[in-house]
Amino acid sequence: MDAPSRPAAPSPRDLPSVDRVLATPTGQEAVEAFGRAPTTSAIRAALDEVRACLLAGKLAALPSADHVAAAAAEALERHARSRLRPVFNLTGTVLHTNLGRALLAEEAVEAATSAMRAAVALEYDLATGKRGERDDHVRGLLIELTGAEDATVVNNNAAAVLLVLNTLGLGREAIVSRGELIEIGGAFRMPDIMARAGVTLVEVGTTNRTHPRDYAGALNDTTGLVLKVHTSNYRIEGFTKEVPARELAGIAHAKGVPLVNDLGSGTLFDLARIGLAHEPTVREAVAEGADIVTFSGDKLLGGPQTGFIVGRADLIAAINRNPMKRALRVDKIRLAALEATLKLYRDPERLAARLPTLRLLARRRAEIAAQAHALAEPFAAALGDAFDIEIVDCSSQIGSGALPLETLPSAGFAIRPAAEASGGRLNALASALRDLPVPIIGRISEGALILDLRCLEDEAGFLASLADIRGPA
Numbered sequence: 001m002d003a004p005s006r007p008a009a010p011s012p013r014d015l016p017s018v019d020r021v022l023a024t025p026t027g028q029e030a031v032e033a034f035g036r037a038p039t040t041s042a043i044r045a046a047l048d049e050v051r052a053c054l055l056a057g058k059l060a061a062l063p064s065a066d067h068v069a070a071a072a073a074e075a076l077e078r079h080a081r082s083r084l085r086p087v088f089n090l091t092g093t094v095l096h097t098n099l100g101r102a103l104l105a106e107e108a109v110e111a112a113t114s115a116m117r118a119a120v121a122l123e124y125d126l127a128t129g130k131r132g133e134r135d136d137h138v139r140g141l142l143i144e145l146t147g148a149e150d151a152t153v154v155n156n157n158a159a160a161v162l163l164v165l166n167t168l169g170l171g172r173e174a175i176v177s178r179g180e181l182i183e184i185g186g187a188f189r190m191p192d193i194m195a196r197a198g199v200t201l202v203e204v205g206t207t208n209r210t211h212p213r214d215y216a217g218a219l220n221d222t223t224g225l226v227l228k229v230h231t232s233n234y235r236i237e238g239f240t241k242e243v244p245a246r247e248l249a250g251i252a253h254a255k256g257v258p259l260v261n262d263l264g265s266g267t268l269f270d271l272a273r274i275g276l277a278h279e280p281t282v283r284e285a286v287a288e289g290a291d292i293v294t295f296s297g298d299k300l301l302g303g304p305q306t307g308f309i310v311g312r313a314d315l316i317a318a319i320n321r322n323p324m325k326r327a328l329r330v331d332k333i334r335l336a337a338l339e340a341t342l343k344l345y346r347d348p349e350r351l352a353a354r355l356p357t358l359r360l361l362a363r364r365r366a367e368i369a370a371q372a373h374a375l376a377e378p379f380a381a382a383l384g385d386a387f388d389i390e391i392v393d394c395s396s397q398i399g400s401g402a403l404p405l406e407t408l409p410s411a412g413f414a415i416r417p418a419a420e421a422s423g424g425r426l427n428a429l430a431s432a433l434r435d436l437p438v439p440i441i442g443r444i445s446e447g448a449l450i451l452d453l454r455c456l457e458d459e460a461g462f463l464a465s466l467a468d469i470r471g472p473a
């Protein structure tokens, strides 16, 4: 029994009813925005929470119907946010696999959007009115841009490698250097893919040195292919030797065996033009004599997730006849985006300005530092006094296994707790930035939260997003 001298504790029985909360202006707005059923459930959930707090003695007063409506509306808004909503990638890694890799050019976005809205002649030949080929929309462009005889497109490069191995090597052997038995991350490990493709892996050479005679000695009547793999995310340095593709092609061809070159990222553009190290282009790989070259659409190429297989027409025909091809094909949306992306490559002079991946890779430190100086004051104001902000030099990475050791001079912010250093404060800030309507993703390094501004193009959006920050400061 309550002591008679104290006011009675609020009782769950006196909580507003669901209908009363629904009838508040906020409740009505929520119904308008989210629908009656979701709003009613959200109000029930909010009331349940208040009830639990009351019973646990954690609430001194009854919340009003308006309060409950506001809590429900906030939960609805939080729920309505897409889990795939845009984020600011300030990690310093331009092609960040976990953040979706390449940003598409406006031309590609428009093409994909129109293809989504309408029926398109995906496998329909408008000239003859007969059935057409899905690949035809990009085949010609790929042939033009790579110098290969023929080309086809699948879901991603992992699919491309799988399909090529299965087509050329099922029940046969594939020869690979021990220095190139890569793991890309996730579950893409070359020996495992080989096994799933039904191909027997024949390793030759050693981790650091593989010679022409190693390949020559392994070739036999059951060899289906020789595979060369771009060591995308590592380098073997020091006392090393690999067999160049041109020489390897000669060795394979002498026995009538095709050479497959998995370029990984692959590029159709000479990166030296934007001041980076030269990365072998697909055209070069084709010219070196590879019978098949595979590469990705959403790495350096800067397009949608796709995998390309280019090379000898008879081998591409065999690949297209493989029943697995159907399971790995791409849809109209990506094909539309891909066609638009590849078309930009016809004009290399303007490519770096139009293709976001190259545009971001081409940014100079001085330009990024100037941006940091311009943003420092409003940024500091948004974070409040609890944090010190310093403009720092940093090193961006290309990401996705392209030029793994190459770093790009960049600039950004290093944020540290102002008073007594405490890692917890920094983690709370990183978490608050991730919780913004457009989350800001940086990285924590040596007691500071680093925001590399290389990939920040939408400055107004960045500042607008910061206005919503709350919690840590």
Ligand SMILES: *Cc1c(COP(=O)(O)O)cnc(C)c1O
Pocket: 156, 157, 158, 159, 161, 182, 184, 188, 229, 230, 231, 232, 233, 262, 263, 264, 265, 295, 296, 297, 298, 306, 307, 400, 401
């Ligand atoms: C990235 C990569 C792959 C896989 O490509 P995805 O497009 O991610 O499927 C395969 N091989 C190499 C050498 C790579 O670098």
